[in-house]
Every structure is written in C-alpha cells, then in structure tokens.
Amino acid sequence: MGKFLEKYPGEIKELRLGTEGKQAVLGGQNTLPFHFFEGRPGKLKLALEVTDSEPSDWTPALQEFYADVKSSPVEWARKCVDVFGAEMIFLSLNSMEKDLPAAEIAAGVKRVAEAVRVPLAVFGLGEKEKDAAVLPVVASVCSGMNLLLGPVLKDNCQEIAAAALEHGHAVIAQIPMDINLAKDLNIRLGKFFPLDRVVIDPLTCAVGYGLEYAFSTMERIRLSAVVHDDKTLQSPLIARVGKEAWKTKEAVQDAGKGVLWETATAFTLLLAGADIVTLRHPESLQRVRALVH
Amino acid sequence: MPAKASDIQKLLPESGKKNCKECGLATCFAFAMKVANAGISLEKCTYLSAESKAQLEDMLRPPISLVTIGQGARAVVIGDEEVMFRHQKTFLRPPGLALQMADTDSEEAVAAKLAKLAWQMERLEKVSRFDLVALKCSSGDSKRYAALVQRVMAETDAGLILLADNADCLLLAYEASKARNPLVCVTADNYLQVASRLDKSAAVCARAAGLEAAADLAGKLLELGLENLVLDPGSASLADLVRDQTMIRRAALQHKFRPLGFPTIFFAAAAASDPDRQLLLAVAGIAKYAGIIVLDDVSPEAFQVLLMARQDIYTDPRVAPTVESKVYSFNEADQSAAVLVTTNFALTYYAVAGETENSKLPVYLLCQDTGGLCVLAAWSTGKFVPETIAEMVKKQAVADKVTHKQLVLPGYVARLKGELEDELPGWEILVGPREAADLPKFLQELKKRRDSAA
Ligand code: SF4
Numbered sequence: 029m030g031k032f033l034e035k036y037p038g039e040i041k042e043l044r045l046g047t048e049g050k051q052a053v054l055g056g057q058n059t060l061p062f063h064f065f066e067g068r069p070g071k072l073k074l075a076l077e078v079t080d081s082e083p084s085d086w087t088p089a090l091q092e093f094y095a096d097v098k099s100s101p102v103e104w105a106r107k108c109v110d111v112f113g114a115e116m117i118f119l120s121l122n123s124m125e126k127d128l129p130a131a132e133i134a135a136g137v138k139r140v141a142e143a144v145r146v147p148l149a150v151f152g153l154g155e156k157e158k159d160a161a162v163l164p165v166v167a168s169v170c171s172g173m174n175l176l177l178g179p180v181l182k183d184n185c186q187e188i189a190a191a192a193l194e195h196g197h198a199v200i201a202q203i204p205m206d207i208n209l210a211k212d213l214n215i216r217l218g219k220f221f222p223l224d225r226v227v228i229d230p231l232t233c234a235v236g237y238g239l240e241y242a243f244s245t246m247e248r249i250r251l252s253a254v255v256h257d258d259k260t261l262q263s264p265l266i267a268r269v270g271k272e273a274w275k276t277k278e279a280v281q282d283a284g285k286g287v288l289w290e291t292a293t294a295f296t297l298l299l300a301g302a303d304i305v306t307l308r309h310p311e312s313l314q315r316v317r318a319l320v321h
Numbered sequence: 322m323p324a325k326a327s328d329i330q331k332l333l334p335e336s337g338k339k340n341c342k343e344c345g346l347a348t349c350f351a352f353a354m355k356v357a358n359a360g361i362s363l364e365k366c367t368y369l370s371a372e373s374k375a376q377l378e379d380m381l382r383p384p385i386s387l388v389t390i391g392q393g394a395r396a397v398v399i400g401d402e403e404v405m406f407r408h409q410k411t412f413l414r415p416p417g418l419a420l421q422m423a424d425t426d427s428e429e430a431v432a433a434k435l436a437k438l439a440w441q442m443e444r445l446e447k448v449s450r451f452d453l454v455a456l457k458c459s460s461g462d463s464k465r466y467a468a469l470v471q472r473v474m475a476e477t478d479a480g481l482i483l484l485a486d487n488a489d490c491l492l493l494a495y496e497a498s499k500a501r502n503p504l505v506c507v508t509a510d511n512y513l514q515v516a517s518r519l520d521k522s523a524a525v526c527a528r529a530a531g532l533e534a535a536a537d538l539a540g541k542l543l544e545l546g547l548e549n550l551v552l553d554p555g556s557a558s559l560a561d562l563v564r565d566q567t568m569i570r571r572a573a574l575q576h577k578f579r580p581l582g583f584p585t586i587f588f589a590a591a592a593a594s595d596p597d598r599q600l601l602l603a604v605a606g607i608a609k610y611a612g613i614i615v616l617d618d619v620s621p622e623a624f625q626v627l628l629m630a631r632q633d634i635y636t637d638p639r640v641a642p643t644v645e646s647k648v649y650s651f652n653e654a655d656q657s658a659a660v661l662v663t664t665n666f667a668l669t670y671y672a673v674a675g676e677t678e679n680s681k682l683p684v685y686l687l688c689q690d691t692g693g694l695c696v697l698a699a700w701s702t703g704k705f706v707p708e709t710i711a712e713m714v715k716k717q718a719v720a721d722k723v724t725h726k727q728l729v730l731p732g733y734v735a736r737l738k739g740e741l742e743d744e745l746p747g748w749e750i751l752v753g754p755r756e757a758a759d760l761p762k763f764l765q766e767l768k769k770r771r772d773s774a775a
Pocket of ligand 1 (some may be wrong): 333
C-alpha cells in the first residue's frame, strides 16, 4: 500500500498561545486531518466557551448547568479548566452589548487570563465599530499575554490586528464561508501581520443547518494550504461549534440532543480541518476528546 | 473520469475506421460516443474481437464498482463515486445505515430493533431511515441463525447483511434470503467454502484485518468470478477509519487499483462498544467515504442526528437546496399569527423555522420561490423583489388567513419596504431582524405592541 501514500508540499506552522507555564501549541501539520499514516497531523485544541457577563441568550439547560459560576467569568473559566478539562477558554465579550467602558471589559479579560492555566481566546461581537473600539484596549491591557483575539473583519483588520501585533497577540480572521474571502483577508493581514499568528474563522453551521457548507469551506481551505501549498491560507482553523449547535431547535428542546448536535458537528468539522473547536457543554468535550486524542 | 470516445474508437474494428454501419450508427466514432455515455451495449458491434471487448469493458468500468444490496424501494446502491472531496463535484450515494442484531439476542431486543428499522425522518422533502439490518450468528447453530433470518425477512423489507464465521450457517442463511439480495460477509478462513456456492451476481463483503488483507481477499473473490464486492478492512479506531477509507478511495480513483475498486463497509459496532463513541465514529464514516455503516443500536436522538448529517454531507454542492414554496404555519398559527416572508432556500427556511418554533408564538411563514437563493442573493438578482413578494402574498390569499395586515420583511432587504407598500396597498410592511437568531425577541415585541394597541 506504500505506493498510494502521499507527501504534501504545504505546511501549517505551529501556533503558540499563552505565556510561560501555561502555553499551548496548536497546528503544525504537514498532512490532512487525522492522516497519521502519511504525515504529521496538527495539534487540536478543544475549548469551552465562557461569557464575560451572564449569558442571557444561552439555553435554559446550559444556564442551569453553569448556575453556580455563570455570574463570575473567573470562576466559570477556572471550573471549565480544572473540573471539565478545557484545553483552552473561549471568552465571548457579551458585556459589549451593554456598552460598558472598554477599560472595564479589558480588565475583566485580564482577570480571566490570569486565573486559568490554559490559553485564552477573546471574541468580540462581530460588529466592526464596537470591536474596533474595544479589542485594541483588551490587547493593550493584556499586553504580552499572548491571547487569541478576534474577530478581525475585512473592515476593521487594520485597527485590531495592529494592536494585537504591538502587544504580542494572535488574531482570528473571520470571513463568511468562502475560501476566496479567506484568502483576501489573509493577504490584507499578511502585509503587516505574520500569517502563522492568524487563525481563520470561516463560520460554522450545525448538523442540519448547513453543516455541508462549513465542512467544504474548511476542507477547501486546508487542501489549498497543504496540498497546493497556498502560503496565504496556511493558518489554523477555528470552528465555533457551541453557539451554532445550541441555538438549533433540537438543542433548545432537549439538552441531550444539544450535546449530540454539538459533538456530531464538532467531529465532522475536525475531519474537515478544524484545529480549534469551541464547545459549550463539557460532556461534548469529553466525548470528542475520547476519540481524537 | 468517464472513458473518452476517441480512446474507445481506437479499439473498434480496423482501429475504428470500419464504419460498416451495422450497429445502426453512421460511423464507428458515433458508436464510440454512444458507448462512452453508456447509451448502447458493446454487443451491437458484432465485429469486436474478444480481446478488444475485454479491454473496452475494463476501460468502461467505473473505478469504484456500483453495488446493490437488497431490493425494491429499500435497495441500497453504493459505489461508483467519482471524487475524493465533495466540493470537486459531489458525493453521489449516501451510505446505507445498518442496525446489527445477533441470533443470541433476547426476543425483546430483536423486537425493539425491528421496530427501529421502521423509524423514518422526513426532511428536505425526502424520507430517510435505516436501510439495512446486519444479522450476526453468535450461536454457531445454523438452524437458530436461519430462524432469525426468516423472522427478520418476515418483519422488515430492510436489506440484509449476513455475518457468520461458520460456512454452513452462512450458506443456509444465504439460501433462505437469496431472493432478497443480501450482502454475504466472508473472510479468508471461509471464503473457499462459501464462494463457490453463491450466485455470481451475489453481493459479497470481503472482511479482513487491514487493507492488504482486504485487497488480497477481494482479489481472490474476483478470480472466483464474484464482482459485486464490498470491502471491510476492519477499521478499529478513528485513525484507522480515516486511513482505510482514504486509501481505498485513493487507490481506486487515482491508481485504478482493481482489488480496492469497491465500496466499503464500516462496522462502528465493532470499533467501539460505547454507544456515544459508536455514534461519533458513524458520523466520521459519513464524512469519510464509508458505503455502509453498521451500529449496534440507535436512540431516537442519535437516529435524527445521523440521518441529518448523512443528508448534509451528501447534498449536491452544485444545486442549492430548496423547500417547497408555500405558507408554513407554526405554533398553531391562527388569525392573529404574525406573517413573515423569506426565500425558499432550505437553509434560510430551517434557520427561520427553528427560531420561529423556539419563539412559541403563532406564525405564518411565506417562502417565496427564489430557486434556492438566500435573501441577499435573490434580491440582487431580481428574484426576491416587491413584485414577486406581492404576487406570493396575493396568490396564497394571506389576507384571508389573518385579521391584521402586517407583513414582516427580512432585515437584509429593509430597503424594499416602500416599494412593497406600493405593491400591497393596505398592508403595513415591518422590517424584521437580519439574523434568524433575533426572531424570538422580535416576535415577542411585535406581539406586545399588538396587544397594547388592541
Ligand atoms: S458495427 Fe462496429 S465496425 Fe461497424 S460501424 Fe458499428 S462500431 Fe464500427
């Protein structure tokens, strides 16, 4: 069977996040997802989601599940790491919806980053002006903590990525499910930002809600990077699964289904090339981890 | 890659220049064209030498054979896939899903699984269900095994997969179920006893530990004249599954390696005993080329997620998925129901429908036919504009369904409000949210406003 093996020209560099003592490495592959038989697959990170103020839009089942910690992002993040084994924390800045002062939001992020021994991804609202106002402040208050900051959009990449670069953070570049847009944004970013410090977020859909689009977009980006050695797409990929899975009708009806939708979506996207997967329920994390590690 | 007419022509009599017209076509080249599109049988050219014919048959055979298991409406057809990655064209034939039971299972367990084979899911205007039942001989008793086969045949029309180490058990079951075109699973240990007693048209699964052994066994079965093969390389983990499935498809499509040019079967039931793991491995099998996936059991939730994942991955990326263009009602819509309009792009529909159900408020949802384009794409190409929306509202007699005259537009096309009001005199056009996720809140507020106005 040796004659059917393939070597690929492209490679994703390892991305190190976090600081001394709580560093984590992801990516680093020179082959396709789970192709242990012919190369070196990337290192995956399974993240749990935390919000920096009470998550009013999470389903009641999840709210109840995190009832003891959800009002304290620090306690919540700690529990996700210490009790549930999260390999990374994905902190959504939903407090931005209440228009709190940026300095206050950033101070909260810093407290979470200091409290846990895993790297932190920090995610704004996806609204270009608000994010451009708040994320640079987060970057500077958390200077040197080597966070993963995003989303960086086509229209605010200058402001946010410049601040991230100055203060030593990596960024998440977000585009709506299109390989060409991913390339465009990376080319734009690449003019002043190292592309091996960019994680691409091509948006995610859950099983039954367009999973195939997310699957093929990720797969195409990864094939371009590894098989066709497209340097502009040699970035790790993030699949923000938790949010998409838990807003499905099925998950809202029944938490058990929520876990199934979350794991099935995550698992499929890992096969397409996701390097970071964000989840909301620790049961999902356990199930996915049991199979991939 | 279908064979090229010019390559076919070269193998026809006198290098394809005989042009005797006896096949009914004007020239050998015309005949070759028709052969390439599978529009005519090679038999029609009576001058073809046996050698050329064999060569042509080889050229025309798809790199992955097409195999049918079962019969009638529930037949499972797998194989003949053309690509490694679905965006390169599409994955063509969704994997058959199978439930496994053994002849040592309790009466209740068998009855419960038979009931599950009747479960159905209707989605995207297609009905789907588990397709097959894998019957395992654990007793070693050929009569007991045949009795299970008989019973299952009497109670379900699902296709059969026969699993028995003992050749006698397998053959007795095969004889009993032959008319139903079962998949007969053989191993290196029993194929010699079994193969000669099977019809040449039988569907046979080569079960082996590893790719080499599977290719070896498939090669031997081919020599014995069995060509409807399915491969089981015995994948025992996620990494195995990805390796085996990738290598088989690659060997077939890119290297035309005949012994691996067949669809596959993945026994998730053998790779993991824990049902949650089994389910996830099955999901991986769907994404990664498995032709049949066998599970021990399935819960209603797992059933739903598996069937939806299968439908997702096997959606043709070249065709936009649509739902029927009509008025959908939610949460017991009555005369007070809110009226929303959107496109018939299936994903838009499912997102809006899901959030509408979450809102628990009565709603009529009008899905206008845009040929499956989403709101913005349909608007920008003139398929979702005031005239088309107004036509839908009138045609569906929406005014007769509700006592109010308010219509909610998707937030992305807020700019249509004025013109739509001109098209629909008497209607008040409201602008809804851009994202479906914001619908429950919007509908709550709309209801509050209405209640206080009343
Ligand atoms: S019968 Fe055969 S030889 Fe004659 S025209 Fe047809 S293909 Fe050519």
